[in-house]
């Protein structure tokens with residue numbers, strides 16, 4: 001109720017102090033904690049596209065991608081106690097991760 005607003009030291013957004021940790025808002029904490037997994041996700045995604053273009057079997061890579069996405073979900077759940085918010089954040093992270101391939105592909 002009486003929580004004060006502070007600026008996230010990463011994105012600069014104003015957030016209630018109760019939702020921050022180490023001066024970071026929940027979005028930034030999530031982004032940081034899944035950064036490595038997102039790189040891994042992007043790597044596997046590119047690999048799968050390469051395999052696909054060669055008509056190779058992508059079943060195993062698909063499973064690896066699913067595992068990375070599961071781990072991202074677990075990380076986020078550890079950081080966010082609110083289930084609905086955690087699901088929301090995971091969706092955003094996955095959209096960003098899956099969207100990354102277009103950026104990379106376009107290079």
Ligand SMILES: [Zn+2]
Nearest residue numbers: 008011025028
């Ligand atoms: Zn932030």
